[in-house]
Amino acid sequence: MWCLMRPIYPIVILFLLAAVSSAQLSPDKDRFDVVLHPGDLVERTLKVTNTGDSTIHEISKTEMSGTAKGYIFLDMPEEEPLVPEDETEIKIFFVLPPETKPGSYTGFLYLLDSAPPSIPIRIEFDLTAIAQESYGMSMTINDAKSADISAGAEDIAEFDLAVNNLGAFRDVASIDCGPLPEGWSASLLDGEETVEFPYDLALDPSATHSMKLHIETTKPGRRENLTITATSLGNRSKNSSVEAIVSFAVEVRGYSVDIRVPETLVVNRTYKGSFKILLDVEEEVMVGIITPSDLMVIPSAQIVKVGPKRPGIANFTMLASSGGEYPLIFRLMDSHGIPMPEETATINVVQPKGMVVLTGDDFLYSTIVSASRMGNETVDFDLITTEKGRIQSEDLEKLQEYSEVLILGNESIVSDDVEGNLNDAGIKRIGGDSLYEQSWIYAADIWINGSESAVLCGTTSPDLFRAYQIAQASGMPMVVCQGQATEKAKAAVAELAGKNITLNKALYIGDIDMRYLQPLNDAGIETEEVRA
Numbered sequence: 001m002w003c004l005m006r007p008i009y010p011i012v013i014l015f016l017l018a019a020v021s022s023a024q025l026s027p028d029k030d031r032f033d034v035v036l037h038p039g040d041l042v043e044r045t046l047k048v049t050n051t052g053d054s055t056i057h058e059i060s061k062t063e064m065s066g067t068a069k070g071y072i073f074l075d076m077p078e079e080e081p082l083v084p085e086d087e088t089e090i091k092i093f094f095v096l097p098p099e100t101k102p103g104s105y106t107g108f109l110y111l112l113d114s115a116p117p118s119i120p121i122r123i124e125f126d127l128t129a130i131a132q133e134s135y136g137m138s139m140t141i142n143d144a145k146s147a148d149i150s151a152g153a154e155d156i157a158e159f160d161l162a163v164n165n166l167g168a169f170r171d172v173a174s175i176d177c178g179p180l181p182e183g184w185s186a187s188l189l190d191g192e193e194t195v196e197f198p199y200d201l202a203l204d205p206s207a208t209h210s211m212k213l214h215i216e217t218t219k220p221g222r223r224e225n226l227t228i229t230a231t232s233l234g235n236r237s238k239n240s241s242v243e244a245i246v247s248f249a250v251e252v253r254g255y256s257v258d259i260r261v262p263e264t265l266v267v268n269r270t271y272k273g274s275f276k277i278l279l280d281v282e283e284e285v286m287v288g289i290i291t292p293s294d295l296m297v298i299p300s301a302q303i304v305k306v307g308p309k310r311p312g313i314a315n316f317t318m319l320a321s322s323g324g325e326y327p328l329i330f331r332l333m334d335s336h337g338i339p340m341p342e343e344t345a346t347i348n349v350v351q352p353k354g355m356v357v358l359t360g361d362d363f364l365y366s367t368i369v370s371a372s373r374m375g376n377e378t379v380d381f382d383l384i385t386t387e388k389g390r391i392q393s394e395d396l397e398k399l400q401e402y403s404e405v406l407i408l409g410n411e412s413i414v415s416d417d418v419e420g421n422l423n424d425a426g427i428k429r430i431g432g433d434s435l436y437e438q439s440w441i442y443a444a445d446i447w448i449n450g451s452e453s454a455v456l457c458g459t460t461s462p463d464l465f466r467a468y469q470i471a472q473a474s475g476m477p478m479v480v481c482q483g484q485a486t487e488k489a490k491a492a493v494a495e496l497a498g499k500n501i502t503l504n505k506a507l508y509i510g511d512i513d514m515r516y517l518q519p520l521n522d523a524g525i526e527t528e529e530v531r532a
Contacts, residue, residue: 026311059076068127072127105127137163155280161212172202175200189214274316277311353401408438434489485515506525
């Protein structure tokens with residue numbers, strides 16, 4: 001969660017001036033909202049600009065996360081140098097196979113550039129699949145359901161509106177706006193013609209029509225919003241609304257800022273933050289960050305280039321040495337040495353606490369952990385699953401909140417990035433190449449008081465589902481029989497047999513090899529087959 005807060009704190013610390021030079025990738029939008037019928041395809045464009053001082057040699061992306069994965073594809077630009085102030089385009093294709101079920105599919109990914117320390121840029125997607133009806137309308141603003149821009153006091157704030165007839169028949173979209181904030185005026189630019197609200201627009205089936213939304217104000221210095229609605233005249237119950245948000249700057253050296261920092265930090269963990277500023281004029285602004293000694297920030301000062309259409313972004317890294325509530329004071333100065341009003345954010349710093357189990361999104365591993373959450377009766381923990389390969393930055397940031405991290409799976413299941421990035425947390429990995437061994441060691445760690453019984457199964461889906469149901473209903477460990485019955489596995493069985501609650505019975509489902517049952521027999525534990 002991000003916060004933007006403005007209390008003023010009487011803290012005086014020497015304002016250090018230091019200039020940095022870096023590349024910075026800046027997108028023209030950070031969200032796409034798309035409505036499609038199953039079987040449809042639509043293309044959108046994302047423009048990215050190098051707003052820094054260094055050349056970007058490569059733009060890459062992470063894998064798509066979320067339920068929209070498989071429906072959204074990006075055509076990344078050629079690997080050509082992107083010099084400062086240059087822009088390039090990324091084509092985005094939204095594709096719904098004919099068999100797609102109606103519903104909402106969401107996802108996100110990160111764009112990365114080749115010049116650290118620029119932070120990754122998150123792009124979010126909301127893809128809605130709907131069955132075609134006789135009438136229907138969809139509208140977007142800057143390719144999303146809402147758009148937020150900054151404008152000068154005397155400027156026209158301009159948005160891209162797109163209205164799509166989702167129905168099977170030709171229809172008329174009646175486009176109107178909600179109540180206007182004080183001092184605002186709004187109009188539509190359809191081609192070369194300026195039209196007023198309400199505006200009726202004829203649309204063929206599946207047709208999309210693009211227009212410009214223009215907003216002006218006579219009372220700058222405030223941030224307001226306006227709702228625009230497109231209603232089908234064929235069926236007035238079918239409508240779609242978007243929200244235009246504008247921050248009009250004050251008349252004299254107007255500017256707007258956006259402070260992005262985590263609302264909560266954990267002691268002795270590093271976090272990223274950013275300070276974005278937009279001015280009415282081209283300028284170089286010194287951004288200095290003043291904090292108490294227990295909250296350290298690097299860099300403490302930097303120079304950013306700012307313009308009417310190009311925000312300046314100061315990225316920084318934070319680390320707190322003790323808990324408490326701390327202010328960040330952003331002190332600004334232009335290239336003429338003229339100070340600007342201070343901006344302030346507040347950060348809450350806490351000690352790490354609690355336990356989390358981290359495993360892969362592999363079906364076998366996630367099933368074992370999921371089955372143990374409800375019934376172990378001894379350990380309360382959270383669960384985080386991750387894709388194979390490099391762990392996502394948001395997962396790493398979430399892991400920092402815990403004092404204990406138990407990893408189930410070797411490096412092919414959970415990347416060793418975790419140990420490298422959380423070297424001061426209590427981390428234990430249950431690794432090895434045998435899932436049978438990992439299952440028993442995990443059970444011994446989670447069921448600290450012991451369990452009277454356990455359930456074993458193979459790796460086929462029917463056996464796994466039955467074992468999962470039994471494990472959840474009875475609160476017993478679930479053991480997947482894959483890999484070798486190692487000495488470590490036998491030791492874990494013996495450990496469970498020696499706990500306060502003694503393991504004395506093991507149920508098994510399916511055709512289980514005798515090598516997996518022998519350690520139980522050797523420990524004097526009764527085994528019983530569960531038949532369908």
